Amino acid sequence: MYILATQTDFNELDQNSYYWTDGKTVFFRSNEIVGADIESFRFYTGPFAKDKARCYLGNDALEEADQESFEGINLSFARDRNFIWCASGKIDQADPKTFEVCDAGKFVLPVPSEMPGKLPIPELKFSYGYAKDKNRVYYFSVREGLSIIHNADPCSFISLNDGYFAYDKSHVFCQAREIEAADPNSWQRYGHGIFYSRGLEQVYYLHRKLQLADIETFEIVYPQNNAKRILRLAQDQYRHYWNGMEITTEEFEALNTSQQLK
Template sequence: MKGIKPAEAFNDHEEMGLYWSDGKLVYFRYYIIKNADLDSFVQFPGSWAKDKKHCYSMHTRLRNADILTFEILNYTYAKDKNNVWTLAGRIPEADAETFEVCDDGKESTGITFVMSEQNIEGTRESFLPFGYGKDRNNVYYYDFAPKIKIVKHAIPSSFKSLNDGYFGYDEKSVFCGKSILPKANPNTWKKLEENYFYSKDQNRIYYFNSLLKGADAASFEVVVVPSIFKTPNQYAKDKNYFYLGGTICSKEEFEKTIADDIAYNQEFEDKMKG
C-alpha cells in the first residue's frame, strides 16, 4: 500500500485530511507529532503513517516498529517482521510471520449530512476500524474498542469473514464479533439481507449474536424499508410475531414505527432535492 503526503490543512471531513502539515511540523488532527520528518512523512488509510525513522498510529509513535518491514495491511491492522498492531496498540499474542487480515478492516458509520437552515448542502461517509485478522494460533477481532479481542474457539485455518465488520464463521461455528451464535450451523447459516443483522440457519433465527427464541425460521423475513442511511432500522416478521430489532412488538407498533420511518426518510430526501 502506497502512502501519500500529509494534507496542507486539517480537514475532519476527509479521510486523508487528518494528517497535515503547516510546512514546518506534522500534525494528526490538532496533535503535534514530535520529531516527525516532514520530507519523508507519508500517511495511509486508517490513521497509519510513517517517515524515514518511525511508524505511527494516529499521533502515537509505534514503539520498536521496524521501518524497513513495516506494512499497512488494511484500515485496522499493520505489522512488521516482529509485531502486529491495531489502533488499540500492539497485539502481544499475535504471530507476525503468519498473521493475515480476513477483510478490508473498516465499517461505515453511514452518511453524515451537512445541513443549512433549509436543506442539505452536502454529505460524507465516515468509517471506523472494524474487522478480523488471524495467525496460526488465533483469530482476532477489533471493533474500535480500547482492546483487541481474541475470538475464543475460532479455528484459524478455516475462519472466514463476511467483510461486513461483524460476522465470520469457521468449519464448526458462526461468530458475531467475538461471540458465538448459539448452536448455529455454519453449513446452512446465512445473513438474510445486506446491512441488516438478522441471520438464520435451517432451524434458528438470530439478531446479532442472540438467538430469537420462538421465531419461525420457515416464515421469517426481513422487512426492508428504503433508507438514506447505510444501516437502516431493523424490521422483521414471521407467521407469529413482529420484530423491531431483536424485540417482539405488536402489529400496531410495528406498522406505526415503519410509517414514521418512511416519513422521516422522505423528509430528508426532500431536503436533499432542495
C-alpha cells in the same frame, strides 16, 4: 501508502479523515503530532503512518516499531518485521511469520441521501475485522479493541468481510462471540451489512437468538424513507422487530415511515 503533502484540508465531520498538514505541522485529526517530519511523512489506510524516523498509531509514536519494514495492512491491522499491530496497539501473542488479515478490516455504514444534515461523504468506515496466524484468530473492533477468539480454528476460518460475521468448520461467529448452536453448513445472513441471520430452525440478531421469531415468515423490512441498514427493521407474521428487539405494531409503523433517523 499516501503522501501527506496532498492532505491539506481537514473536515472534523468526516470520520474517514485521519492525517493532514497545515504546511507546518502534522496532525492526526485535531491532534498535533509533535516532532513528525512533514517531508517524509507517509500514511496508510486507517490510523497507521510513518516518517523517516518513527512509526505512528494515531498521534502516538510506536517506540518498538521498525520504521523500515512497518506498513499498514488494512483499516484495523499493521505489521513490521518483528511485531503485529492493531488499531489499539501491539499484539503480543501474534506470530509475525504466519499472520494474515482475513478481510478489509472495516465496517462500512452508508450515509443515506435522505438523512437530514447528511455528511458530505457517501459512507463512514470503522475499524472492524478479523485476522489470524497459525495459532489464533483475532478480532478487532473500534468499540471493544482486540479480542482473541479461543475456540476458532485458524486453518478453516473465513471472514465474510462485513466487519461482523465469520465461520470455521464447526462454528459461526458474530464479532468475537460464537453464535449459539449455529451450523456453518446451514447458517446464512439475510444480506450484506444486515445483522439478522438464520439457521435451519432459528433466527438470530448479531450473536443472539430471537427465541420467538417465526423463521418461515421472517423478513427484513426496508423503511419507506429508504434508510435501509440504519434502522434494521424486520417482521414475521406474528411480530415486528427493531435492532433485534420486539416492538409494537404502532412503533414499527412509526419507524417505517419516519423521515427523522435516530
